[in-house]
Structure formats: structure tokens, C-alpha cells
Amino acid sequence: METRTEREQELEWKAAQSTVINVDLVAAAKSQLEFLAAVDKNRWLYEGPALGRAIYRYNDCWLPMLAKHSESPFFEGPLVVPLDCEWVWHCHRLNPVRYKSDCEEFYGRILDNHCVISSVRGISEKKTEEIWKQLYPDEPYEMDLTSVLQENISGKLGSKKCTKYDLVLAVERQSPFFYQVSRPHMKNDCYLEGAVARYKGFLHLIRRNKERFIKSFSVPTYDIDLIWHTHQLHPASYCKDLVEIMGKVLEHDDTDSDRSKGQKLDVGFSGTTKQWEEIYGSRYWRAGAMYRGNAPSPVRKTPYSADIEARKVAASYENQKIMHLRNMKVLEVMLEFVGVRNLPVEHKGSLFVSFSKTQPDAIFNAKRSLTILSESGEKQVACFQCEPNGNLLFELMSRSTPSLLVSKPSKTIGSTSISLEDFLSPDSNLTVEKWLELVPSSNVSESKPTCLRVAISVTVPTPAPYVLRMIRSQPFSKSSCLFPLPVRVQFAKSWTRVIDEGGNEIINLQIRGSKKSKSMKNNIRREVVGITKSGETSTLAEFAEKQWSLINSPWSLQLPHTNNDDGHILELTGPRTVKLFPGGRLDYESKHCKKHKSGHELEHYLMTAVEFSAEDPYGRAVALIDLKYGTLKVKEEWFLLPGSLLAFILGNISRKEGYNSFTISGKTLKKEELNEEVDGFLAEGNKMNLTSGKKEELDIKVAKGNSVTPTKDGTCSGGCGGGCGSGCGNAMRSEASGGCGAGCGGGCGGGGGCGNMAKCGGCGGCGGCGGGCGNKLANGGCGGCGGCGGGGCGNMLANVTVAGDGCINGQPKQATTQANEILVA
Template sequence: MRINMQIELKHESEWAEAQKIEIGVDLVAAAKQQLKFLAAVDRKRFLYEGPALQRAIYRYNAFWLPLLAKHSESQLVEGPLVVPLDCEWIWHCHRLNPIRYKSDCEDLYGRILDNSNVVSSTQGTCSRQTEEIWTKLYPGEHYDLNLAAALEEDISERMLGLKKCTSYDLVSAVFLPGNAMIIRHLQINIFTWSTYICTRSVLVSKPHMSHDLFVKEALARYKGFLHLIRRNREKSIRRFCVPTYDVDLMWHSHQLHPVSYCEDLIRVHGQVLEHDDMDSDRSKGQKLDVGFSGTTNQWEETFGRRYWKAGAMYRGDSPSPVTLVPFSSKSKKSKDLFSSDEYQNIVQVPDVKFVEVLLEIVGVRGLPESHKGRLSVEFSKSQPDLFFNAKQTLSILSESGEKMVASFNCEPKGELLFELVSPSTSPIKRTPRVLGFASLSLQDYLVPVSKLSDEKWLELVPSSGYASSESMCLRVGFSFTVPNPALFVLHMVRFRPFTKNSCLFPLTGWTQHAKSWTRVMTDAGTEVITLQMRNSKKEKDNFTPRKEVIGITASGETCTMAEFVENGWSLLDSRWSLRFQKPSCENSHLCMLIGDRVVNIFPGRKLDYEPKHHEMQKKERDFVTAVEFSADSPYGEAVALINLKSGVVKVREEPLLLTMVVLAFVLSNIMENEGFEGLPTTEDNVEADNLIKKESRFPVVGKENTTALPVESQVELNGNAVKVNKEVPANSPSTASGCGSGCGSGCGSGCGSGNMVKSGGFGGGHGSGRGNMVKSSGCGGGCGSGCGGGCGGGCSGGCGSMVKSTSCGGCGGGCGNMVKSSGCGGCGSGCGGGAMVAGSRQHT
């Protein structure tokens, strides 16, 4: 115990020493400004390559640096100098090689050209005075980049004629992995994607990146990083130290203030610290991999805290852009556009937030003397959670010698529960023995947000028969992101007319839905609106039938949601116009929503919905992505994802909920009845994929989702546990209890293939083919034929699944799923690929 306390005191002493490092600039403010600037640059992607980049480099050397040199000698304007955006982009990339920037400035101008009394054009400061002095000094050159002139003129000869010009390859500097990393990772999700070419960024930064607490903790970790390098120099240790992305954000922000950076680094290290961004190879055994492993070990040995950080880890390749041509409109999008609209309140779904969590069991102490065998820890949530609803097992680093980090998403409430378990020694009873319990309250850290990472000893409450001479404790390291809004997720549930041969009678109140109604439901099973496609009752020109979508709101009011007019659709009383086009190429959009906002519908999953880990592309035909174009997002922002096969609609913002639900309904109807180029018809979707569990909520943390990845280079924030240098079983079954015989062929004694997950009190029955039964309680005996699971006192034919049902029996024919029904004798989705599914919220 005393040894442990001494080690912990040493760790705290090292951390305190690191925090004494003085930084001559406000890096918290500088980091936030850098994020804002990079967002502006990403809206001008012509600055990434080609003639515009060449012109920007010329303007930087010929005009900006000389102007900055004059301004540093004697202030040219009363206020701060405002740097043009294109020049600031090149200046940004030049400064990220601090040693080269220092030598270039000294060679060309005799001193380092600093950014004191200079502001970015993105800071909202009036640039009139700067433009006036610019025009006076350079009458033939516009203050802002003239893109048309840049595209027409070959600037190479003018570059050769410059007397003062850096020989540093600024074109390559723009494409350095480090610069690209900052651009893409800050823009998409605090370094959420890969570290390669910066031209692939498509989204603005996530809220947690610029949150005060996240940035302040990043600053503390940056000082810790500088301290490690100082210790290495003191001990003459040669180590390539690799930062996590939050640390690298602060490092880049520091370099953007070149005088302060040089002075601070000389004071700490005796020399200016080089920033090596040339390497992007993360494969095993390469420089980045070895360097990151060494930095991780040194950090944890020096400070006694985890080096990984939620929201700051590598997460794979960046998504592909949907277009290389920016949207030209100058109109700003308004997320509150329809806040006062009569349609706004028709669909209401509760707001849900999520956090990303990284978790590691570092050590254990105070074990009973009678303990034998290898220990592990099982963890779960204390209350139902939309994103985290399974028990997971982690090894203990001090016991196993291997690092295993759990990565998952959950709601920012409740408690994490931990059970210290030991393998059973009984040859008959193989259930692990529980030695003790502990808990960790999420509210203590996240309500309100007070701390995003910690490492502490949790005292275990011993199980009976496992008393110890001292308290048993678990050392747990954990990290969170700031809570973020989850996606709105709704599900379309198809209902077909009842027939005389139906095995159940329709309940009172359901007769109004007897003609192919589709109900739109939330996760709780709440109906938010019911939709039907029908022929319009209005006068028809030339007796040509006209289609319309009728909706019945939760209050019982009937209204027209969409009408077919001329060669397209009018949605929500002409607020949106849906126009179709013949796809000109593989990546072109299928149709366009035109209103006060512009939304194109692309086939497949695009941008931040793009499938990761090389998922099978054949499933892409089931999806379309709604991509909004605006002055804020000229290259498109993914605002919704629609699964036309399962009826799942995922929407980023509430004002678009009803619009996307109506759009999904119209597209599903066209696909089923007519089909159009670029989207499959119903006959194309013959695969009976079980999409219920995958689409109704975020993937649970379970062994079936576990991925073995080295934490030094990959941490998957998708509900997976990540084990280092050792494979994790990926085929373990889901939890099942109280399951009777038969039903769905995966439950009890059935035949064929299927799955039974978390079932209680399930009666006898039988089924053949493929089917799934998930979270059912109180189901009577039933039968299922063909490809499905018929539950309750009823029958089912065709392809179907029953999920989360309580005391229900059902019937259905064809392909369909029934999910989360309560106390009803329903119809198992009817025919033609319909689905009855609950709604949920997902994170981005």
C-alpha cells in the first residue's frame, strides 16, 4: 500500500511540474480561432490545389509578407491588420514548420514576422483600413483573391521574378499529413477521420471540440506532452513522441504564434522544437505506430493517467465528397426556418444526448488470500440506455499485462456498474464468481459537465464469502466527450388490410388504417403521424390520376402532406418541391428538394454516413442520403439518411423531421410500385436481411460487435471493445434467458437459423427458416412458417422478425418485421418488405 502511495505521489508531482510550463499566448482562444478559420478555408476548397493555390502562394510571397514586414516596423493602420483569407491559409501552412518559417523570415526580412496586431478575416473585424493600405501599395492586385484571374493566368513567371520569396515548397506544405489532419479532423469531428489530404473535409467541427473544458484539458495535456520531451532530453533518450489529436491541436495553435513559440520552447527545451508532419503511415511497426506506443507507455508511467482521450483518437478513413463543385448561393441556411410553421409541431420526438466513452481497467488491489485464477471485470449501465444496453468484459491491465480499452456510446446519465469476476472452479457450474461490485456516476462528471477524463480507485463492495483483510479496489481510467445531441430516428410501419382469413380480428380504432396505412413511430412505440398514398380527390386534368400523401396527426387531424404536380412532388403545402433527374454518373444525385434550403438526395450512404471498415457495398442500394447545400456548407452536409428497405429515417435536425419522413414515404412508394433509375425496385431487394437490431438503435456493446484493434492507432467509438495485440472473440451469442422451445428457429429447439436475445417467459412454438426473436416477454405459443418467427397466439408466413414484444400475438404474410409492440394483436408487417419497428435516436 505504501509503495502504491509513493508511486501515486510521484505521478502527481510530475504532472504538477508539467503544468508549470509557461505559454506566452492564450492557447484556448487560439485553438478556437483556428477551428473557426479552418471551417472558413474548407468552404473555399479551391485553395487546396491548382491555379488558385498557386495564386495564393504568389500573393503570400509578393504582397502579404512584405506588408506584414512594413506593419511590424511601423504600424500602418490604427487598428489591427486583417489578413486576406487566401494569404492566411498559406501563412498558416508555412508557420506549421516553425524552424523553416523562422529561418525564412530571418533570411528575407531579418526577423521573425509575428502575428501580433494581426487578425484573421474570420474574426469579423472590419478590413476597410487594411484594404485601403493594400490598394495603395499594390494598385494592380485585389485585396481578396480574384478567382477568375487565378484560373486564367499562369503565375509561374511572376513567381520567378520575385526578389523575396521562400524556397519552401508551400504546395507540399498544404498537403502535409499534419496540415491535412488539422483541416479534416478539426472540421469533421475533432480529428475523427484519417490524417491525409485536406481536400476531403466535408463537415464543420463538432460542438465538443470547441467546448471550453475540452480545450482547457487539451492545453494541460499539451504541457504534459512538452514535459515528456523535456524529460527525454534530460535523459538523452531519443524518442519520436506522437501526440493525440487534442494535443496536436494545441501544438499547431502554439506554432501559429511564431515568436511566442520560439521563446517558450527555448525556455523549456533550450531550442525550438521541430514539428514533423511528414509521416502518415500508421501500419504496425512503422514510425508513427512505434512512436505512439512509446509515448503512451512513457505518459502512463510518468503521470499515472491514460494517454488516450475520448474524441481525440484516430477513427479511420475520411468520407468521400459528393461533389467537387461548390454550391454557389450566398444564402445562409437557417435551422430555425420552420420554427413558427404549422407543420413544425406535427412530429415531436424527445431530445436525446449521447457521449463517447473510453474505459480501461488499470489495476486491482486488496484481493482475498483465497483468490485463485485470472480476474476480469464486467461492466454495464445501471438503467436502460438507448445506446448502451449490454454487459461487456474487460481484462485488468495489471493482472493480464495487456491493454484493453472499451469504446462505446451511452446517454450521459445513470451509473456504470462494475463486477470483479473470477472464473468458476466448479466443473459443473461454469458461471463466473463475482468477488465484488462498484459503480461510477456519470452525472458527477457530466451533469453539469465538470471533468472529461479521470482515473481513480473505486472501492468494491465484496460479495458474500469473499471478505479481505483490506478493502478491494479497482483502478479505472475513463474519458468522455461533451454530451452531444443524438440523431432523430423514426420508423415507418406498414399496415395492410385485414382479410377474412386473418388469424386475429382488428382491434377497435384500427379500421381507419385498414387500407395500406404507414405509421411513423418513435422508440417508445408512440405514433407521431400516419401516412397513406392515394389518388387525389381534387379535379384531375385530362382525367389523369394524381397522387397525394395524406397524413393523420397524433391529434386526429387529417392534412395533405404531399401532392404530385406536373413532373414532380410538392411537399408540405409547397414549402418543398421534389424534382427527379436521370443520374448522369454513379455519384450524382437522384432528386432534389428545393425550398428555402437546397437538399439533394444521393443513392447510398454518403459523407459522415459513409460505411466504415469496408462494409459490403451491396447494402448501399437500400439507402439514400439527404445532403444539404448552402453558403455554410457549399460542398454539402449530410442531414438525413433513409433506409428504403427497413423504413428507418435518421435526421440530424428537428425542423427537417417531417420533411424527411414524407420524402422517405414518397421514395419508398415510387421504389415499390414504379422504380426509377438509381434506386432498386422491390423485386431487387430479395434478401431477407435482419435490419431491425442494426437500424432501431446504435449498435450495443456486445461481443458480437467486438473488434480487435491496436489502441495506439485505432480506437473504435462505435460500441466496441478494443483489445491491444490480441484477438477478441467476435462470435459469442447474445444474452438469452427464460426461453421456451421453438419459435424463430433460433430460439429453443427450432430449426434453420435465427437469434434469440434477452427473452423472458417465452412459451412454446415452432418455426422454420430464418427469424429473430429479441427481448420478448409473455409470448404464448405460436408458429412461423417460411422465413420468420411467429410469436404469440398467432401465425406468420414469409420473412419476419418479432422484437421487444409484450403479450402479443400476430399474423402476417410476406416480408416484414414486428418490433416493440405492446399488448396488441398486430399484423407482422404485411407484404412487400414493410416493417414495424420502433424509433430511437442515434449519434452522428
């Protein structure tokens, strides 16, 4: 493709935006996300007998009923499609060419959705159910999952009009899609409007290739793919619109899913990126629209069926109010330096750009650097999270080639900045790509100012997780001080200070004993005492009747019931159902390399708190506890107090040496033996026997009175939280570190950072979950902000990855792609 001027690129984008689409794609995309969330709460529709029954009901009941209603309506108003039928219908329509041909073969026309409403919209389905019962008296309107698992329907399958398209495989391919588009920013109107504009650009690009007889495999990013799916779910409009746009119905066949580097999907995305940036002059990647990696492993294979009615957490009890933390917002930023012009005539050496925040930022507090595409020929894209305020500062730097004897420092040519708050204005589209004039570092005047072309994309701000650190202070010793101290101070017990990310003290905690209770026999009553910043002292929790209970609060910590079927090790009962699982689970799942043991070993020190509710019957991670480094990450304010006390109690028991297993007198206990043999395991401040164990061991053991033998710390050199990247190495000692991994684990403790960021192969990793790669309290830090949970990227020089669907012009074919490495580090 020939090089275009900026004016020509602007005209091409304007032409793309004139594309006519007869669907309100923003509203429809929101509806699709709502529907996909409902299906994800009913995961039995993803596979097995329930899916087989749903396909039967779709072919033999729903489509014939829809055909009759669209020809001669049964009643005024739309039909309400049952959830199981809608899911199969959803996947069938996402192969638009096949769906069109199937409908025309069996019913003579496309069966559209204009007279149908989803069951998740809350519209009464009474009239639809009445007609269903008349047409299919032996088939219930709502699928009964219990009867499905007992009934053999093999004889019913294919008894009527039935597509030969393999709907089981279609469902299998579409099931992972929701995870990629389930983050909060995808529901935002501004973000979706930008996605619609980019979808029009995507269609226009394919049309231009078709006009020039260029056969290309076009692969969308996930924001584009969401809108593309949305358009296809309106089959009549999609077929009509695409015929008018490019003379044919654009195929969307998602049968190819090979994500390997160098394969068709990878090459297709690279080609689409190149074409997009040449024809429009803007970056193809977008913050929040790139591939997140595989969905984390579930904590349960079946929905939690206990009493999980949604209940509001009572805010009236006194102790809930003692913890006050600043509510922070976070946004994801993607950044690339595209070009530079009007360089000073005396310039020599290689160029790069250093970037940082001009104001303090609790999430991103570092200085990083990237090369410039036009100068280096390498596309480097930074992806990180930060607070949505202040300015990003850019400094154009020149690095001279070092001689054998002398290494010259880098020289600053000029600097400029851009306000993040400008992205949040009502007229912003969350993306900026423009030339910025640099303020020169010297007083030498140039005829033309040096300019830097900067491309930035951000997501809308979302609530940031709360991050707390527990620091245990040591008691005073008589011999440690030359001057006499008051008796109270000399013999004061150690306290644990709970501080936030900014180092601000939130509360001091201590476990202490009191007089024995007759009813507790030999057990000593234990209680957790807290001192607030104002100096008030109060009892927050106490141990009694084999469990810890929060004072003036409905929460209590218990051992699991005997029917424990999901491997959790503790239960926090109260206004919500919260279970504790060993290791990093769900959003906090580790991304470490198999060849590095450190990631596995750090898992022994992690516990994930998972809430179960009607909205999340398969569980939702609400907090990560790191017993090794004494850190707590909490997603929502209601869990701050119970989560902090839980982390403190468990940390106190483990003596912050780490967590892997529980033992009683050297005996390994199976999960079902816990209630029988572990009475009062949290009483009396018992220590844990810290055995390293094998990574596949899931047996739970409880230590009671055993001495503690700390296990060898297997953390990654440089303290990178158990990630791996392209190899860990000691980031303090080697500037050419191969990357500091996925940022999983519990933070980096006192990790020493990543050495030379320009040479590091990327730190953090998309979806990082620990404390990030390089604790910012440590010297040097490590590239990236850790991306705590939620799939945040947390790494500099991140691999820019996608996974959408592809289309080959001329010979339409689609696939679902993964990751393409845009970065050449």
C-alpha cells in the same frame, strides 16, 4: 523508465502544469478552428492554380507588407490578412524551425502575428486594403478566383524573396487536419482547457526524455495536436517559450505520414502512451481526441453556386408541429480498467469487468465486458456513446478455466458504479481515473475491501440524432379472424407506423388515391395522410404537377434539373436546398471491407439527404434514409417532418425491398434523360424494379408499373449493417466472431448480435453511420451503439487510434500519425 509511486506521478503532473506559455491557448484554439472552417468552405485553396496563386501572393505581397508594418506601422491597429495568404502563412508557421530560419534570412527577424487579425474575425479590412493597393496596384487585395483560373502566373513565381520550403506539400499535409478536429466538443472551453493541460504534460514528457538523453518519437493525440498547432501559430511566443522550456525550438516537421502498423508513427504513439502512463499514472487516450479515419469523399468537387442564402426554416406552418420527439443529448465515453487490488484469498480463475448503464438508455442499452490491464497484460479500451445521465455499473467477474466436460458460469466478486452526471459539473475536467471500492457480492467480510482502478474520459454532451423506424402494418383479412369485424376494419388499407428509438409511436402514415383530375389525364391524384397520437387526421403531402408537395409547407420533392453535375437523384426544395444522393455519403459513408460484398449491397438501399448553404457550400449530411430496414436518421429537428415524409414516400414506392436502380420498361436512363422520360414517376404508387446492378453503376433508372423482383439480401451475417471489422461471420453462431465491422448501413434489422463480446474483435467501428452494430431491438444486440454519424465510435473494444504530429528528442522530426492499436483482443 522506472516504476513510479502514485505520489511521484502526482508531482510530475504538477511540475508539468507549471510550464509557462505566453499565449491564451484556449481562445487562440477557437480562433484557429474558426479559420480552418472558413478555409474548408473555400477548398480551391487546397490545390491547383488557386493555391499556386495564393503562394505567390504570400511570398511577394503579404510577407513584405507584414515586415514593413511590423517595423514601421502604416496605421494604428492591426493588419487584416487576406484569407488565401493566411492559409499559406498558417501552413508555413506549422514548420516553426523552417519558418524562423526563412524569416531571419529574408527579413532579419521572426515575422510575428501580434499585429495581425484574421479576415474571418469580421474586422474591417478597409485600411489594410488601401495600403495593399498602394504597394501592389496590379494585385487585388481579395484574390479573384475566376481570373486565377484563366491567368498564367508561372512567370511571376519566385520573382522575389521566396522560401525554398515546399508550401504546396505543406498545404497538402495540413488540409486533412480540420476534419479530425471539427467536432463540436473541440470548441468547448472545458474540453480545451483539458487539452492545454495535456499539451503541457506532452512538453514536460519530452523535456524529461531530453534530460535523460532518451531519444523518443513523441506523438500527440488530436486535442494535444490542436493546442500544439495553436502555439506554433504565434511564432515569436512559441520560439521564446520552447527555448525556456527545453533549451531549443521544438521541431514540427510533418513530412512523414505512413500510418501502417509497425511503422515509426505507430511505434512512436505506443512509446508515448507507455511513457505518459508511467510518468503521470493516467491514461494517454482521451474521448473525442483519437483518429477518426480518412475524411469522407465529398459529394461535390466545386462549391454549390445556386441561391443558397442562409434562410431560417419557417416554424409557423401547421404540419411542422405534428411531430414531437424528445431532444436527447449524447456523449462519447472511453473506458479502461487499469488494475485491481485486495482480491479475496479464495479467488481463482481469470478476471474481467462487466459494465452497463443502471438506467434505461436509448443509445446504449447493453452489457459489455473488458479485461483488466494489470491482470491480463492486454490493454483493452471501450469506446461508446450514451446519454449523459445515470450511472455506469461495473461488476468484477471471475471466470474459472472450463474442463472438458463442465463449463462453470462466471462469478461476481463485487460491484461499484460512477455517475456520468458528475462529469458534467462545473469543476469537472471530463476525466476520472481512480480506485473504486467494490461492494462484495457475498456477506463474507475481508480485512481490506477489493478495489478496481477505473479510467474514464468523456466529451461534452452534444445533440443526439433523431432515429425513427417505419413499420408497415398489414391490412386485415376476413379469413384471418374467427369473429366478424366491422366493414371499415376489414377493408382498411395498410398503415405505416413511425416510431422512435424507445418504440413510442409518433405518427401513422398512408398513401391513398383520390378522384382523377382532368388536368392530370390518366394519372391518379395521390396524397399522404397522417394520424397523430391524439387521433387527428390530416393530409400532409400530395402529388401534382410531376412532384410531391407538402401541404401547408414550402417543401416539395422533384427530379433533378438537367444540369445535374453532382450525381444527386432527387431534390427537396423549400426553405433550404437539400439534395438526395444514393448510398451513404459524407458522415454516413460506409467503412466496409472490400472483401465483403454485403457492405456494397447495403449501399443500394441507402439515400443521404445533403443540405447546401453558404455555410456548407460543399454539402452537409442532414439525414440517412434506409429503404431496406425502414429507418431514418435525422440530425436536426427542422428536417423531421420533410425527412419522414420523404422516407415514407420512397419506402412506399420501393415496397421496402431495397433500392438500387430505377428502370422504365427495362431501359436504363442516364441522369440527363430523367426530366424528359420520367413524367410523374412518383404518381400512382409505381413499384421499383430492384436490380442488384454493379457497384460502379451510377446511372439512374425509374420503374413505372413494373413488377417487383426482390434482390437477394446480401447483409452481413448477424445483421451488422454492412460493416466488416476483421471478418463478419455469423455472430449468432460463432462466439469468436472476427468483429462486426464499421457499423455502416442502415442498422442491423433483426441482427443477432455479436456472440461473446470478450472474443469479438470489436463491433461498430469509429465513425459508424448505420443503425449501429446490432439493432438494440434485436436479441443479443451487437457490441457498441453504432456511433450514428459524426464520427462517433459506436464500438466496444475499439482500436484506440491517433493522428497527431511527432517529435524526436535530440533529433527533432515530426510526422502525422494514424492509428495505433492499443487493443489486444
